[in-house]
Amino acid sequence: MDVSSSLLIYDSLLKELRDRGLSNSRPYEIGLMNGKIRLLYHHSRTSRSFRMALLREALEEAIVEVKQSGKKANTLLWSLYAWNEGRSRIEGRVRGWLKDQVVGPGDKESTVAGYGFAIWAESRMTGDNVHAVRKLFEEAVDCPSTRASVALWKRYIEFEIREREPTRAKLALFRAMRCCPWSKGKIPQELF
Numbered sequence: 398m399d400v401s402s403s404l405l406i407y408d409s410l411l412k413e414l415r416d417r418g419l420s421n422s423r424p425y426e427i428g429l430m431n432g433k434i435r436l437l438y439h440h441s442r443t444s445r446s447f448r449m450a451l452l453r454e455a456l457e458e459a460i461v462e463v464k465q466s467g468k469k470a471n472t473l474l475w476s477l478y479a480w481n482e483g484r485s486r487i488e489g490r491v492r493g494w495l496k497d498q499v500v501g502p503g504d505k506e507s508t509v510a511g512y513g514f515a516i517w518a519e520s521r522m523t524g525d526n527v528h529a530v531r532k533l534f535e536e537a538v539d540c541p542s543t544r545a546s547v548a549l550w551k552r553y554i555e556f557e558i559r560e561r562e563p564t565r566a567k568l569a570l571f572r573a574m575r576c577c578p579w580s581k582g583k584i585p586q587e588l589f
Contacts, residue, residue: 400440400451407433430459438477452481472514479518509546512537516552527560538569544576 411429437452456478463471516533534553537543550573557566 400437400444400447403436404433404451407436427459427462430455430462434459434474434477441481449481453478456481472510475514475518479514479521507537507540507542509537509543509549512540512543512549513552530556538572538576547573547577550577 407429411426414426414429434452434455437455441447441449441452456474460471460474460478463474512533516530516537519533520530534549534556537546537549538553543549550569554566554569554573557563557569
């Protein structure tokens with residue numbers, strides 16, 4: 398069964414909302430996109446001949462729409478995107494998209510949730526490539542809008558401990574204490 402013909406209903410209704418200039422219809426647009434994504438997800442799990450690009454395009458459109466509506470984090474859509482792309486094993490496209498849409502330009506628009514998701518996705522994609530994960534942690538703790546996040550620093554220190562890098566973990570700890578001096582009571586005991 399071809400799902401493309403079913404998508405025309407969603408697309409025509411979205412077009413109708415936009416053509417009529419209903420600028421305050423964002424919740425309806427997001428709801429329609431969610432319905433379209435649910436239909437595509439169902440077909441991706443049940444159909445033998447499903448084009449992953451259909452789900453990718455719908456997810457990208459929905460994530461951009463949610464971001465433009467003022468909500469910065471929708472980890473469910475991000476996770477579904479990573480799941481869909483993980484089946485194709487094309488990791489470069491996922492990294493680029495995560496950098497552009499989820500993490501942001503590394504300034505005041507970047508969020509802890511965005512970096513957290515990008516780190517999670519990178520660790521699932523690469524497995525053994527700790528350098529890529531470490532690079533994302535470094536970007537996150539250097540970013541002005543996320544460097545004061547105790548949770549991010551804690552995850553970074555725990556990552557270095559898991560990787561059996563106590564020297565790196567201690568350096569990250571001391572940097573964290575400089576950036577978040579109010580959090581000194583939450584030092585992981587594994588460092589001592």
